[in-house]
Amino acid sequence: MPELLSDAFEQVQRDVDAAFDAFLPVPQDTRARLVEAMRYAVIGGGKRVRPLLVCATAKLFGVDRDAAVAAGCAVEAIHAYSLIHDDLPCMDDDDLRHGKPTLHKVYDEATAVLAGDCLHALAFDILTMPGTSSDPFVRAELVATLARASGHEGMAGGQMMDIVSDEEEYDLRQVTRLQQLKTGALLAASVEMGAVLGKVPPEGRTHLRAYARDIGLAFQIADDLLDVEGDEAKAGKALRKDEGQGKQTFVTLMGRDKARAQAKMLVDQAGEHLASYGNDAQVLVELAHFVVKRDH
């Protein structure tokens, strides 16, 4: 990983951990278990791709770092809640996440359901704190962007399409749509929220949206390749799951070589969309390349 990008990742990982630590003091009553579970899920794990997208985009427009980190934490809280619920026995039934036991394994299923729900609420709580933005227009638009991207018209809708994919024979168009919702919507929201914080009007977000769309698809193609070719120890989660479930993925539909070429094309294209930002967008451009090269 280029030094510029690895420095940016390290900084955002440190800042996000510190922010969650401050957002989540453990109460001195029987809710302690719940808040400890929430902390387990959001502190000290995950690559923080989404917060980095928020921060790197916000930086293009000179946004205050603390505000960008707070908004990044909100997206990450949504991402974390979705992983907790996904890992439940009634969903994907996973035991390992980010190389650690999943939350319902460490605590129990009821605590996992609740901790997920609380992280979901925390995301919107964070976005409406005056520290995130002193401008209520911005706060309201951040909430609207994240709520739309995470609900049935976004991430969770894609989840549902994924769940029923065992029964349906999706073609490439449908798999693309599924992934645009399941993974792409939240990645796109991260970039969008950076622009919202920077008070960029919608008509000024065209290049950023194109970038986000391309890396969203590239991210998922890379994930499908990782599922087939990856190393479980490095990935920190169970792999070879798609094949076992007979799911259609970019890899089953395109083959590995074409999938890899498509991901590379998307990443190059993503970088080109940011040409007008010049060197300022270097972290975002490098992040696009990282997305397809990552081994976890």
Next chain:
Amino acid sequence: MPELLSDAFEQVQRDVDAAFDAFLPVPQDTRARLVEAMRYAVIGGGKRVRPLLVCATAKLFGVDRDAAVAAGCAVEAIHAYSLIHDDLPCMDDDDLRHGKPTLHKVYDEATAVLAGDCLHALAFDILTMPGTSSDPFVRAELVATLARASGHEGMAGGQMMDIVSDEEEYDLRQVTRLQQLKTGALLAASVEMGAVLGKVPPEGRTHLRAYARDIGLAFQIADDLLDVEGDEAKAGKALRKDEGQGKQTFVTLMGRDKARAQAKMLVDQAGEHLASYGNDAQVLVELAHFVVKRDH
């Protein structure tokens, strides 16, 4: 039930059903199952106590009816998601809700988890729609109020205290705290949101907050009495659960007679807090009395 109150309930039930119908068109793809499950949970069921609290409070300040109904739908979406997740096998494992099979019985557990999550997101989506308020200050404050009331510092925090109550021997102070969070926080948020829509500054909300606190406790005492004395057919859900689980409730800690007297005192007191609003607050006063007399 007095005619004024029953008319108000009927109107809000009709308006909330119509609003959810408009918020949730069924998509023409494999997300249809998810949206149908969401509709099952929020259309044509429930008393709509929370939306009525929003609407009746908002009406005190001349708020547009559609705006109040939208905010009421947001609170109801949070309430509905919490019931769906509560009813899951890993939580309370209930088969019946509002006299209908619970969502995971009609669909499946994975769909129930996701439909709950999507209603959670929908709540915040609704609050940031310009139709709910043209004032971004109001939109942001509505979100802040609802997010805080429903997360680990509110409803879900109370849920957690309830779950661990099997292992803990709570005293009256602790049960009161638990119920203030689990049930009271969302009822209080409903009243608060009516005031937010009415642009009442925080210092002008003292009486309304006192009213909400009193009916919140009265509501839960009545629920505990209903669990002991109620008719399952009328309640539309399983009863006699507290006793079976050996839980401390207002009834086990105070006895039925004292609990009933306490609820009545709270309801009278709740009405007195609204004295300065005169006849305009009649629906809210009658709603307080209904809360302890209801049989479901």
